[in-house]
Amino acid sequence: MSIAQILKDAKAGMDKALDNAKREFSSVRSGKASPNMLDTIKVEAYGSLLPLNQVATVSAPEPRILLVTPFDKGQAKVIEKAIRESELGLDPAHQNGIIRVPLPSMTEQRRKELVKILHKLAEDGKIAVRHARTDARDKIKKLDGVSEDDKKHAEKDLQKVHDEEIGRLEAMLKAKEAEIMEV
Template sequence: MADDFELDTDDMKRRMDGTLANLRTEFGSLRTGRASASMLEPVMVDAYGSPTPINQVGTVNVPEPRMVTINVWDKGLVGKVEKAIRESGLGINPQLNGTIIMLPIPELNEERRRDLTKVAGQYAEGARVAVRNIRRDGMDRIKKAEGLAEDEAKMWEGEVQEMTDTYIKKIDQALEDKQAEIMQV
């Protein structure tokens, strides 16, 4: 029985990779003073009766380092897109030019930079918790395995812990990089 036990480390690795990818997406939505199309990903527009991502109602471009433009395909949605951006909490004031919405990205002040590093820290902590939950699932499977020898269980636990430590380090490094990017003037 014990010889049949095989912990699905590939599944755990896939789930931890997913957590890391999600963290990078969340970091991408944090404004760092540079224009980025990904900063608009969390913004949803009430289009045709349902919440729709901005990139599905228009073309998002970054023509220069401090400017994002959105070329809205349906003239009737321009006002709704503008309203969604204003209410998103991004701190950006949209400017209309026909069906094109221009978003000038203002410089970040020191206080706003500190606030953004705290938000990045919260995102990273959420990712750490997710990785620890995946670790706990793996450890529970090992404990529930029937007839598993104690030394074999310790070997599996060590492997799960090593994988967890690796991903926590990756999360910490991503946070460190993002905080340095935010604080860069």
């Protein structure tokens, strides 16, 4: 394995961590309803835990309401329970096989709670980026037939990529934080 391949793999791992953080950020509620707010919810269906989007469709017909339409009407109660028990603080109502999820207006306290959740998700993303860097650094140190100078340069390049990725994550965090705190 070459240094270039190790750096490429590390960059891919860091990008994957950023994509995951972006997906997690999108599930945190901002000012208006978005169908992907419920993406992190898992539903006990057919003997296993499935993501909500595999057992129902989610739509946002109005800025303050989400509609969840189960593929199997018999799963409505289970889906409703999963939404209610999630960390999102939502209170769904089930009627005629459709689950209406009204979004409460955001108080200052709720906004601050959501920002704390965002910071935790961002920290998880940073940890994943650091893991990718550490793995790549270990691989570089174990390379045979490569001079120490080349290894040092590779580690500097790796650190530069790491710093760029962390910077992108911080920018995503600041943007989402501003979106949440906007009244």
